[in-house]
Amino acid sequence: xxxxxxxxxxxxxxxxxxxxxxxxxxxxxxxxxxxxxxxxxxxxxxxxxxxxxxxxxxxxxxxxxxxxxxxxxxxxxxxxxxxxxxxxxxxxxxxxxxxxxxxxxxxxxxxxxxxxxxxxxxxxxxxxxxxxxxxxxxxxxxxxxxxxxxxxxxxxxxxxxxxxxxxxxxxxxxxxxxxxxxxxxxxxxxxxxxxxxxxxxxxxxxxxxxxxxxxxxxxxxxxxxxxxxxxxxxxxxxxxxxxxxxxxxxxxxxxxxxxxxxxxxxxxxxxxxxxxxxxxxxxxxxxxxxxxxxxxxxxxxxxxxxxxxxxxxxxxxxxxxxxxxxxxxxxxxxxxxxxxxxxxxxxxxxxxxxxxxxxxxxxxxxxxxxxxxxxxxxxxxxxxxxxxxxxxxxxxxxxxxxxxxxxxxxxx
Numbered sequence: 458x459x460x461x462x463x464x465x466x467x468x469x470x471x472x473x474x475x476x477x478x479x480x481x482x483x484x485x486x487x488x489x490x491x492x493x494x495x496x497x498x499x500x501x502x503x504x505x506x507x508x509x510x511x512x513x514x515x516x517x518x519x520x521x522x523x524x525x526x527x528x529x530x531x532x533x534x535x536x537x538x539x540x541x542x543x544x545x546x547x548x549x550x551x552x553x554x555x556x557x558x559x560x561x562x563x564x565x566x567x568x569x570x571x572x573x574x575x576x577x578x579x580x581x582x583x584x585x586x587x588x589x590x591x592x593x594x595x596x597x598x599x600x601x602x603x604x605x606x607x608x609x610x611x612x613x614x615x616x617x618x619x620x621x622x623x624x625x626x627x628x629x630x631x632x633x634x635x636x637x638x639x640x641x642x643x644x645x646x647x648x649x650x651x652x653x654x655x656x657x658x659x660x661x662x663x664x665x666x667x668x669x670x671x672x673x674x675x676x677x678x679x680x681x682x683x684x685x686x687x688x689x690x691x692x693x694x695x696x697x698x699x700x701x702x703x704x705x706x707x708x709x710x711x712x713x714x715x716x717x718x719x720x721x722x723x724x725x726x727x728x729x730x731x732x733x734x735x736x737x738x739x740x741x742x743x744x745x746x747x748x749x750x751x752x753x754x755x756x757x758x759x760x761x762x763x764x765x766x767x768x769x770x771x772x773x774x775x776x777x778x779x780x781x782x783x784x785x786x787x788x789x790x791x792x793x794x795x796x797x798x799x800x801x802x803x804x805x806x807x808x809x810x811x812x813x814x815x816x817x818x819x820x821x822x823x824x825x826x827x828x829x830x831x832x833x834x835x836x837x838x839x840x841x842x843x844x845x846x847x848x849x850x851x852x853x854x855x856x857x858x859x860x861x862x863x864x865x866x867x868x869x
Contacts, residue, residue: 458571458574458576458577459571460568460571460572461564461567461571464560464563464564467564467567467568468547470567471547471567471584471587471588472547472584474576489614490614490616490618490619491580492580492581492582492583492586492616493586493589493590493616493619495580496575496580496582496586496587496590497590497593497619499573499575500590500593500594503590503593503594503596503597504593504597504619504620506596506597507537507596507597507600507602507603507604508602508603508604508622508623509603509604509605509606509620509621509622509623510525510603510604510605510606510622510623510624510625510626510716510720511606511608511617511618511620511622511624511625511626511652512525512605512606512607512625512626512627512628513607513608513611513612513615513625513626513627513628513652514626514627514628514629514630514649514662515628515629515630515631515632515645515649515764516628516629516631516760516762516764516765516768517628517629517662517705517706517708517709517712518607518608518626518628519540519607519745520706520709520742520745521626521628521662521709521712521713521716522538522540522605522606522607523538523540523737523740523742524709524710524713524733524737525605525626525713525716525717526552526555526605526740527555527732527733527736527737527739527740527742528713528717528724528728528729528732528733528736529602529603529605529717529720529721529724530554530732530736530740531728531729531731531732531736532721532724532728532732534602535553535554535599535600535602535603536553536554536601536602536603536604536605537551537552537553537592537595537596537599537601537604537605538551538552538553538604538605538740539551539552539589539592539596539604539605539606539607539617540607541585541588541607541609542862542863543866544744544862544865544866544869545866545869547563548560548563549741550592551588551591551592551595552740552741553595553596553599553601555736555739555740555741557741558591558592558595562595563591566591566594566595567587570587585609585616586616589609589616589617592604592606603623603720606620606622608649608652610637610638611637611648611649611651612627612648612649612650612651612652613647613648613649613650613651613652614648614651615651615652618651621654621657622652622654622657623657623720624658624660624716624719624720625652625653625654625657625659625660626659626660626661626662626715627649627650627652627659627660627661627662627672628662628663628709628712629662629663629665629708629764630642630645630646630649630663630665630668631645631762631763631764631765632645632762632763632764632792632795641667642665642667642668643667643668643670643671646667646671646672647671650671650672653675653676653679653681654679654681655679655681656679656680656681657681658681658682658683658684658719659672659676659681659682659684660684660685660686660712660715660716660719661683661684661685661686662685662686662708662709662711662712663708664685664687684715684719686708686711686712686714686715688715689711689714689715689718689719691710691711691714692726694726694727694730695710695714695726695729695730695733698730698733699733702746703745703746703768703772704768704771704775705768705769705771705772706745706746710733714729717729743869744757744759744862744865744866744869745758745759746758746769746772747869749868749869750847750856752852753782753847753850753851753852753853753854753855753856754778754854754856755843755847755856755858755868756773756776756855756856756857756858757857757858757859757868757869758857758858758859758865759859759861759862759864759865760859761787761788761791761860761862762791762796763792763795763796763799766796766799766800766859767799769859770799770800770801773855773857776855778853778855779851779854780804780805780850780851780854780855781801781803781804781805781854781857782804782805782806782807782846782849782850782854782855782856782857783800783804783805783806783833783856783857783859784807784809784839784842784843784846784856784857784858784859784864784868785800785806785807785808785809785822785826785859785860785864786808786809786810786811786816786817786822786839786842786860786861786863787817787822787860787861787864788811788813788815788816788817788863789815789816789817790815791817793822793825793826797825797828797829797831798829800829800831802829802830802831802832804831804857805832805833805846805849806823806826806831806832806833806834807833807834807835807836807842807843807845807846808822808823808826808833808835808836808842809835809836809837809838809839809841809842809864810822810838810839811839811861811863811864811866811867812838812839812863812867813863816863819835819836819837820835822835823835838867839858839864839867839868840867843858843868
């Protein structure tokens with residue numbers, strides 16, 4: 458395979474040639490850590506060159522990762538951040554001190570692997586495995602003090618799970634990706650708990666009756682301290698700031714605060730307050746309950762499973778508006794029988810599909826939605842659907858764009 462000279466060629470290769478969960482779903486999921494261990498060893502074990510905090514959970518792990526990264530950076534640490542998926546630019550996944558990895562590094566990294574025939578080797582690395590390896594190498598050469606690493610899917614078998622972090626955070630457990638992680642809450646909890654390492658503390662964001670015995674047993678077996686985030690009481694100054702955010706984010710702020718104080722108890726409340734008040738924008742924190750337009754207001758949110766949609770609609774119901782318009786597009790592996798009943802029948806719907814192969818066809822979504830009395834028309838693209846919604850909405854109406862990260866990525 459020849460070297461790739463342009464960054465666009467690199468991006469195209471990563472997106473189109475490698476097995477990618479966002480594109481092909483199940484076939485991209487690897488059931489062991491063999492590939493990432495091979496890649497890591499090939500690179501000289503970069504993950505051993507930086508400290509880390511590992512974040513897993515069904516919902517809120519991305520937000521929690523951003524909150525921790527922003528605060529530690531404000532406190533003077535050089536901070537790496539690995540999250541997925543991205544909204545607009547592949548390089549959003551890998552950041553140091555809020556800055557995306559350079560195009561030149563991405564290009565040189567991929568060409569290095571091409572030169573050494575890694576892509577033609579028997580391991581056939583996936584898009585996610587390459588991305589994780591790239592992040593670890595970048596954090597090593599950047600000499601970060603700490604890297605905040607978000608899992609992609611699950612925990613135990615996630616490619617990020619070769620690290621031994623200073624501490625782990627598990628935000629909450631709900632139903633998502635049940636074909637990989639199991640079809641019960643305890644089974645899913647066990648998979649997520651795979652990130653808990655021997656002797657390394659773990660913070661749990663939400664105490665749930667079905668997950669507590671699982672986490673307690675695994676923490677005991679691995680001789681580690683298990684702490685629920687609420688045990689770290691939020692100071693009043695932080696509480697006042699957090700009250701300005703959507704209610705569902707409070708749990709994520711609580712988890713982040715607990716992790717920050719456990720990692721470095723000397724970090725002041727004023728430092729954390731400053732980072733959360735003004736530092737998040739620098740880190741490219743978007744797509745979570747974001748108002749992207751006024752008159753009419755357009756709200757974009759990446760909630761994509763039952764728990765996420767439920768808390769989203771709880772927040773939307775607190776907003777003041779005359780009529781609600783919902784631009785909806787989802788991926789094809791969602792349990793619509795549990796998700797669609799959470800949407801209001803009184804809203805006007807604009808069904809569409811994101812520009813990814815895993816998108817559920819808009820007509821299928823429309824037909825399924827009608828079973829739950831969610832009525833509207835289908836449109837060729839998310840942008841078209843939003844454009845029509847804006848044309849039909851009054852200034853006092855609210856337009857919600859929701860269904861998946863990929864839906865929101867097309868409008869933010």
